Amino acid sequence: MQMKPGRTLLTQAQICTRVRQLGKSITHHYRGKRPLFLGVMNGALFFLADLLRAVDLDHVEISCVRLASYAGTQSTGSLRGMVELEALGKSAAGRHVLIVDDILDTGRTLSALAARLKKLGAADVKICVLLKKRRAHEIAVKPDWAGFKIADQFVIGYGLDYDGRYRNLKQIRVLGKANGTDPSTSSG
Ligand code: IMP
Ligand code: MG
Secondary structure (H helix, E strand, O other), X not given: OOEEEEEEEEOHHHHHHHHHXXXXXXXXXXXXXXXXXXXXXXXOHHHXXXXXXXXXXXXXXXXXXXXXXXXXXXXXXXXXXXXXXXXXXXXXXXXXXXXXXXXXXXXXXXXXXXXXXXXXOOOEEEEEEEEEEOOOOOOOOOOOEEEEEEOOXXXXXXXXXXXXXXXXXXXXXXXXXXXXXXXXOOOO
8 A cells, every 4th residue: 555644743833833842841951961862863863953952051962873663654563773872881871861752652662772771871861752652652651751642643754754754744744545535735
């Protein structure tokens, strides 16, 4: 079945407003500290870039880790890329780490990452996600900051992909069937 971008769930303006609010709250929380923002690539690419510019702190650093658990629209249950994290160990030790990710779904990615960072000696690990799916998370992970709660559906755009495509859409949209009842009204 051919899939394509369907209805817009969140507009560019909605995302922008919310990212600014998150930036203010995160600024307030980390005032006087030197946090390390750890973006989970590739999905968090745009969110991390916008969030960082919405944060007003004297000393903030970024780093990225590349993790993947999805194939198509299905969570595979296994996490690829954790090995790479070991290399990050030294820079995370003793730091206040803020994990920045696009979406919290089953919670497998973020719980494994948070646990590994603590093992590597991070002083504190917090989580900020743009989206949180409203479903029973298989693994209990409570994000410290979450932009929007959404229904359990597959979404694309603003960094989120369907097998590598549609990350460049400016809005967040539902993935629809090419000949289905969820037609696209505009393009990214
Ligand atoms: P989790 O480990 O199941 O929480 O999976 C989280 C990761 O799966 C996210 O960081 C995304 O990369 C990917 N993911 C989960 N849901 C979606 C979706 O609706 N669209 C695109 N990617 C998703
Ligand atoms: Mg991801």
